[in-house]
Amino acid sequence: MAKITKRSWAEPYRMKMVELLKVTTRPQRLKALKEAGFNTFLLPAEDVYIDLLTDSGTNAMSDQQWSAFMTGDEAYAGSKSYYRMEKTIQDYYGYKYIIPTHQGRGAEHLLSKIMIKKGDYVPGNMYFTTTRLHQELAGAKFVDVIIDEAHDPNNPFPFKGNVDINKLDALVKKVGASKIPYICVATNVNMAGGQPISLANLKELRKYTKKHGIKIIHDMTRVAENAYFIQQREKGYQNTKIKDIVKEICSLTDGATMSAKKDALVNIGGFLAINDWDIYEEARNLVVAYEGLHTYGGIAGRDMEAIAVGIVESLSDAHQKARVGQVEYLGAKMQEYGIPIVTPIGGHGIFVDAKAFLPHLTQDQFPAQTLAAEVYLDSGVRTMERGIVSAGRKPNGDNYYPNLELVRFTLPRRVYTQAHMDVVAESVAMVYENRTKIKGLKMIYEPKYLRFFQARFEQLK
Ligand SMILES: *Cc1c(COP(=O)(O)O)cnc(C)c1O
Numbered sequence: 001m002a003k004i005t006k007r008s009w010a011e012p013y014r015m016k017m018v019e020l021l022k023v024t025t026r027p028q029r030l031k032a033l034k035e036a037g038f039n040t041f042l043l044p045a046e047d048v049y050i051d052l053l054t055d056s057g058t059n060a061m062s063d064q065q066w067s068a069f070m071t072g073d074e075a076y077a078g079s080k081s082y083y084r085m086e087k088t089i090q091d092y093y094g095y096k097y098i099i100p101t102h103q104g105r106g107a108e109h110l111l112s113k114i115m116i117k118k119g120d121y122v123p124g125n126m127y128f129t130t131t132r133l134h135q136e137l138a139g140a141k142f143v144d145v146i147i148d149e150a151h152d153p154n155n156p157f158p159f160k161g162n163v164d165i166n167k168l169d170a171l172v173k174k175v176g177a178s179k180i181p182y183i184c185v186a187t188n189v190n191m192a193g194g195q196p197i198s199l200a201n202l203k204e205l206r207k208y209t210k211k212h213g214i215k216i217i218h219d220m221t222r223v224a225e226n227a228y229f230i231q232q233r234e235k236g237y238q239n240t241k242i243k244d245i246v247k248e249i250c251s252l253t254d255g256a257t258m259s260a261k262k263d264a265l266v267n268i269g270g271f272l273a274i275n276d277w278d279i280y281e282e283a284r285n286l287v288v289a290y291e292g293l294h295t296y297g298g299i300a301g302r303d304m305e306a307i308a309v310g311i312v313e314s315l316s317d318a319h320q321k322a323r324v325g326q327v328e329y330l331g332a333k334m335q336e337y338g339i340p341i342v343t344p345i346g347g348h349g350i351f352v353d354a355k356a357f358l359p360h361l362t363q364d365q366f367p368a369q370t371l372a373a374e375v376y377l378d379s380g381v382r383t384m385e386r387g388i389v390s391a392g393r394k395p396n397g398d399n400y401y402p403n404l405e406l407v408r409f410t411l412p413r414r415v416y417t418q419a420h421m422d423v424v425a426e427s428v429a430m431v432y433e434n435r436t437k438i439k440g441l442k443m444i445y446e447p448k449y450l451r452f453f454q455a456r457f458e459q460l461k
Contacts, residue, residue, distance in 0.1 A: 009325065012318040013414060016063060021049055024380050037456025038373045038441055040382050049380030050420050051412070055348045057103075057261035057268055058412035062313060065265065065306045072302025077293055081301035081308075085271075088308040092243065092315060093220070093250045095273035097280035101291050102298030104221060104259025105130040107272035109290060111217065111257055112138040114282045115181040123171055124184035124219075125163050126150060126191045129390060129450055131184060131219060131257075136395060143171050145183070150192040151403040153342040153353045158233045160195035160344075161188065161226070163205050172212055182215035187249060188222035188229070191386065193406065194327075194346025196229035199237070199248060206252045215276075218253035221262045225347035228320040243315035255279065262348070265310035265413055269299045323347075327411055329418060333425035339432055342406065349410035352428065354387060358438060363388050363401060365440025369457060371407045371431070374438055379427035383409050389443075390452040 024032070024047055036042035040053060051058070061069075073080035086098045101107045108131050116122065118139030124131070125146040132142045145167040149157040163185065172180065185205070189195050209216055227245035230237050237245060250256065255274035260266050272287075274280050284294040291298035299307075313319060324347050331345035340356035354368035361367040368387035375381050387405035394400060409424065431438075445456035 009321065011322045011414070012316075013062070022046060023049055026377065029377050029380055033373055033377060037445065038369065038459065039452075039455055039457060040372050040376060040384055041453050042456070043376070043382060047380070048376075048382040050416060050424060051382045052349070052409045052424065053382045053384050055262055055410045055412050056259065057266070058415065059261070059265045059267065059310075060412070060414040061265060061267070061306060061310070062414075064313070065309045068305040068309045069302040072300060072305045074301045076296070078295050079301045079304070081304040082295040085304040085308045088311050089271065089273060092247065092311055093223075093256070093273065094247050095250060095256060096275045097273065097277070099272045099274075099280070099283050099287050099294055100297030100299050100304060101270045101272060101287065103261055103268060104219075104257055104270040105134065106291050106298060107257035107270050108134040110272055110283045110286050111255070111274075111279075112140070113286060114279055115215075115217075116140045117181070119179065121171060121175050121180050122182065122184055123163075123168055123180065125161055125186055125197060126189050128186065128190055128219065129392075129452075133449065135184075140181075143167075145171065146189065146192065150189065150195060153193070153340075153351070153356075153404060153406070156343055158196075158229070158344060159198040159201060160192055161186065161197035162201040163197070165204060165208055168205075168208065172214075177212040177214055180212075180214050182217045182254070183209060184217050184219055185253065186219035186221070187226035188347045190221070190348070192346075192404075193342040193351040194222065194225065194348045195344070196226040196233075196347070198234050199230055199245070199252075200234065202249060202252045215255070216253040218250065218256040220250070220256040220273075221259045222347055223249055224263045224314045224320060225324060227315075228317075228324050229347065231317075242317050242320055246315060260307045260310065263311075263314045264307050265314050266303060266306045269303045269307050271297070323411075323413055326416075326418070326421065330409065330411070330421040330425060333421060334428055337425065337429035337432060339425075339428055342404075349408050351386065351404075351406040351408055353405070354407050355405045357407075357432065358435060358440075360436065361438075361440040363405060365460065366443070366457065367440065368405045368407045370438060370441050373441070373457075374431045375407070375427055378431050379423065381409075381424050381427050383407050385452060389455055392449075392451055 112134040116138035120140040123145040149155040260269040340353040342351040391400035441457040
């Protein structure tokens with residue numbers, strides 16, 4: 001008779017509706033992969049069994065969100081749903097002025113246009129694809145000021161999202177604070193593997209930037225997941241609620257860009273939040289040209305309702321425990337099979353170290369792109385590359401060669417079960433057993449911007 005050695009926890013929700021999935025054969029998947037140029041972004045979703053491409057806009061909404069949908073006010077100007085979303089953001093995040101945008105990059109576009117002058121520098125705790133591109137298009141140079149630990153997939157440091165204040169200080173000394181309109185601080189750094197920044201680091205950064213008159217703009221896409229890690233790992237926060245930690249994080253920054261498609265548990269939407277009236281006024285004017293009137297900014301009233309409910313749900317301790325708990329479950333399972341993953345395990349997915357997985361491939365043979373293709377071929381599990389293809393080219397045309405060459409297994413929120421996680425881990429283990437036979441890829445088509453979305457590849461012979 002088995003003795004109880006642990007007490008399990010489970011999701012704080014149950015299913016009310018299900019979506020049927022298509023199961024494919026290996027020959028079908030090989031055909032689909034060839035047609036997609038070995039780029040998982042180009043696969044028809046219908047041919048995917050478990051879709052871990054992204055956690056962006058793939059969330060399952062709650063019954064409360066769906067019923068809020070029906071109360072959406074679709075008035076062109078001054079919609080009730082706008083005021084509800086605005087109040088929720090003010091109450092829970094603490095920012096003063098809010099402009100809805102169609103998604104996160106809409107807010108990045110407005111902010112970059114308003115705050116950046118040609119020749120400026122924008123430091124950040126690692127880059128994000130669209131964020132950096134908008135900064136560059138506005139004439140700035142991005143400078144990575146994240147701590148070195150973030151670039152090492154095996155370093156166990158608990159806050160690999162921290163800013164290295166010395167790196168920032170070196171930049172300030174080199175170019176002068178007047179050339180730095182703001183520092184972009186991401187909570188749970190996506191490109192580092194969903195790694196958190198600590199409140200201690202953020203407080204130190206606030207002190208430093210105040211002294212030099214530099215604003216902090218918060219890329220708050222995954223702020224609640226970051227807050228969960230602070231609660232779990234940072235001294236003094238074990239008994240603080242996630243919603244209070246989130247409020248404290250936001251209070252240390254001057255404004256934010258938000259993709260509600262992540263933390264906020266919806267399928268589309270975002271916003272720009274800012275405490276400075278002048279920036280708000282300019283953004284309120286510009287948003288009309290690029291997104292829509294400042295009280296809907298490219299999203300429907302019903303989406304603003306769902307965001308308002310989703311923000312509150314995302315700040316529940318039970319939700320984050322299940323959310324990040326599922327990611328940790330998948331990661332632990334892969335570790336049991338000896339698969340090299342980025343540690344500590346991050347908040348929104350497992351990042352497999354493709355350089356360690358396929359050490360016989362050079363970075364120009366696209367190890368992460370190759371591994372993503374092989375996993376799909378094995379089981380129909382879709383993942384994405386976060387390595388040299390995603391990093392793209394510098395403004396002078398040279399390739400960036402990032403240290404990290406990762407395959408991202410991103411978990412949509414509230415969508416898949418523990419059994420799905422078992423299938424995923426076993427598939428990666430199967431590919432791992434046969435890894436020495438895997439050949440790399442050659443890029444045969446490269447788009448000019450954000451090439452990872454549409455690039456095409458061929459298998460090397
Ligand atoms: C997704 C994301 C964005 C951009 O948001 P979209 O809604 O996809 O436009 C910006 N920053 C980070 C860290 C993200 O993960």
